[in-house]
Amino acid sequence: MTPQAAVQQLVEHLGEGVGESAEFRGEVTMVVGRDKIAAACRFLKEHCGFDMLTDLSGIDNYGEEPRFAVAYHLYSLTHRCPLRLKVLLDEDDALVDSVVGVWSTASWHEREAYDMFGIRFAGHPNLKRILMWEGYPHHPLRKDFPLAGLPADLPATAEEAGRVETANMLGGPYFSGPGQRGTVSREPRQYDTAAEQADKLSSPNKAEPV
Amino acid sequence: MSSVVNTAVDLRAESRDVVVTRLDSAVDWARKNSCWPMPMGLACCAIELMATGASRFDISRFGAEVMRFSPRQSDLMVVAGTCVYKMAGVVKRLWEQMPNPKWCIAMGACASTGGMYRSYAVVQGIDRILPVDVYISGCPPRPEALLEALMALQRQIENEKSIENLRQDQHQPRMGGAPVRGPIVVQG
C-alpha cells in the first residue's frame, strides 16, 4: 500500500467530494470535502489499514478563501505508509465533523484546533479549550491575533493575579523582509527613553541604514 | 529624680537593644541557614533546580535541601521556569499560602522578565504578581548561579532585623516608600 494507492482507493470509494491530491518531498496531500472527511477517515482506517492518526492541526490562511484548513496526518503501522488529508473551511462556517469516533486520539488534537483557531468539530464529546483557560476570549493562532496578545481577564479563581496584558515586543520580532523596517531602528538599546523609541518606531525613516 | 528615672530607662533601652541585636543575629542565622525552598518548578529551570539539589552541587550544604512542595512548610519560593497566565493564579495563591517570613527567587530569564517568550500567554516576569528578592539571569542558569543567588539571599537575610521588625509586616512591599531589601541580581 502506497499513499498513491490509498488515494486511488479513496477516490473510488467516495466518488465526488474529493479534491486534488498533491505530492511534495515524497508526501501525498489529498484535499477532501468537509462533509466527506469522517467517511473518508473511516474508510481509510477500516479498509486501507491507516490505524493511527499521528497529528491533526489547524491552519489559518488569512487573506485567502477559504480561510481555515484542517490537516490530518494518517499513518498505517502495517503498511508503514503516511498520508495527509486536508479539509478547507470558510471563516464564517468553520465547522467540520469530528473524527473522534475513528481514532480516540483526535480528541485532544481537535480541542487544540478549537482553542487556537476557533474551528468547531461536530460530534466531539468535550469540545472545550485545552491550552488556554475556559473563558479566554480569543483564538491565539489566528493571523489577526497579535503575537504580543490582547488584554483579557483571568478566570474568576485567579483574580488576584491581575489581568492578561500585552507583552512588550520592543519593536520585535527581529527579522527583516523586503519592505520592513530596518533592524537598526528596532534595536531597543539604542534609545534612552521609551518615548524616544515610540517616536522613532512610528515614523518611517527612509534614509536609515538597514 | 527625673534624671535618675531617665537614666534608668535609657540603660534599660540600651540593654534591650543589646539583647535584641543578639537575638536578631541568632534568628537571622537560623533563618538563613534553613531556607526550605518551595520549588515552583514550572519548566526547564526546574531541571537545573533538581540538579542543584542532587549530589554534584548539593544545595543541602546551604540548608536548603528540604524541598517542601507544601507552601505551608516552606520559606523560599524558587520560581524556576516560565509562568504563563493560566498558571499565574496558582503561583499567586501558593505564594499567599506561604507563612511569613518568606522570600522569593526568580530563577532564570523567564521568571525574571518572561525570557525569550514574548507572547500572548506568558507573564512577562514573575515580579508582576509577587515581590521578588533575587533575580538570576540565565536560560537556564547554572546550578552555581542558583547557589550564588541563595548565598546572596542569605547575606541579605543575615542583615535583616527580624525581631525589630516583628511588629511590622515582615515582608515589606517593594514599592511605596518602605525600605527595599532587594532586588539582588545575579548573573547566571
Next chain:
Amino acid sequence: MATQREMEIIDSAYRAQLALEEELSGDKMLVNMGPSHPSTHGVLRVILELDGEVITDLTTDIGYLHRGDEKIAENMTYTQFIPYTDRLDYLSPLANNVAYAYAVEKLLGVTVPPRCQYIRVICSELARISSHLLGVGAMSIDLGAMSVFLYTFAEREKIYNLCECLSGARFTTSYTRIGGLAHDMPAEFAPMLRQFLDEIPAAIDETDKLLSRNKIFLARTKDIGVLSRADAIDLGTTGPILRASGVDWDIRKVHPYSGYEYFDFEVPVGTVGDCYDRYLVRMEEMRQSVSILRQAIEKLPEGPVNVDDPKIVLPEKKAVLTRMEELIHQFIQVTAGINAPPGEVYFSAENPKGELGFYIVSKGGGTPHRLKIRGPSFVNLQALQKMSVGHMVADLISILGSIDFVMGECDR
C-alpha cells in the same frame, strides 16, 4: 464466648474491580492534583473522582506551560526558532534540535553530509540516555526509592559535561543548524565520550539491581496501568509506551533518518503494557543507545559537517569579511532567513518520549506560515485516563512516572 467468623480478604485488584462494578457506600469525592505537585513531573493538573481510594474517573487539565511556541515560530526565521526547540522536551534538548533541523532540511530538500549525520546520531542517543535516566530516576523517587534519583542524576551530570564540551551549554544546547551543525565536534569530545561509555553500563546495571527485582517496586508497577495494544494504537501513543504495549515500531528502524540504517541495534518490545514493562523498555533502550554511541564514535567519518550551499549555511567568517558574495549571503540569511520553497512537510523523529513531529507549512520566504509541533507527551497523556481508571491514587503516581511525559512539549 469467642465465635469464629469467616473473613473475606479482599485484595486491591479485586477491590478496584468491585468499585467499578457497584456503588460502594458514600459519595464520590473530587480531588485536585496539581498543577504544583511533586509527582506530576511538571505543571500538570489532574482532577480525580474518587470512591474511597479508587479512581472512578480522571480528567486531565493541561496548558499550564503553554508559551505560544507555534505563534512565535510564525514570527521567527527557521534558524531563530532553534533555541525554542531546546525547550520543548527539556530533558533531551539535543534530540529536539536534531528533529527540527531534519524537518526544515526536508522542506528545503537538502541532505547533510555523513559526518553531520553521525554526530547528530550521537546527539540523539546521548539525549535518549539522559532523558531515560531522569525518567527512571523521577519514577523511582516518586515511588520512594530516593537513592536511584541521586545516582541517575550523577550520571546525567556526566552527560551535561559532554554537552558542555560539544556545544558550550550544559543543557539547552541549540547545537544543530539548518544544513549542519553550529560547529564541528571538538577534539576533546571523543575521548570524553569513550570514557563515559565505559562508565555508564555499570551505572545502568546498578539502577537495574536496585529496582528491577525489588519487591516493593514490582508490587507498585506490575500490572498497574495496563494499556492494551489496540488502545495504544487508537490513542496514538508512541515511543516506549507503544513498544511496551507490544507494538514493534521504532521510527529509527521503520523510516530511518540520519543514517540510522547503518547502525546495528535492537528495539525492546514489551508484552503486558504495564508500568513495569515501560520501565524495562526504557532500561533496555539505554543499553542499546550505549551500543549505538560506541558504533558511532568508532565509525565517525571525516569530512565537512555543513551542507555546501551558501544560501542555507552561513559562509566562513573570513570570506564574509573580505568578499562580496559571501557578505550578501550572510546578510540575507541573518536578516531575512533561509528562503524556503512553498509547500508542506511533516517530519518525525524517534525522540526519547515518543514521536516528535514537525509539520511545516511554508508559503516561501524565511519564516514558516505554520509550524505545528506534534509533541509526543501531548498525545501520550491522553492515555492517562484509560490507564488509571480503576486503580488507586497511589497507582496513579506509578502511572504518571511510567508515562514519562514532559509538559514543555505537551503544552508547547
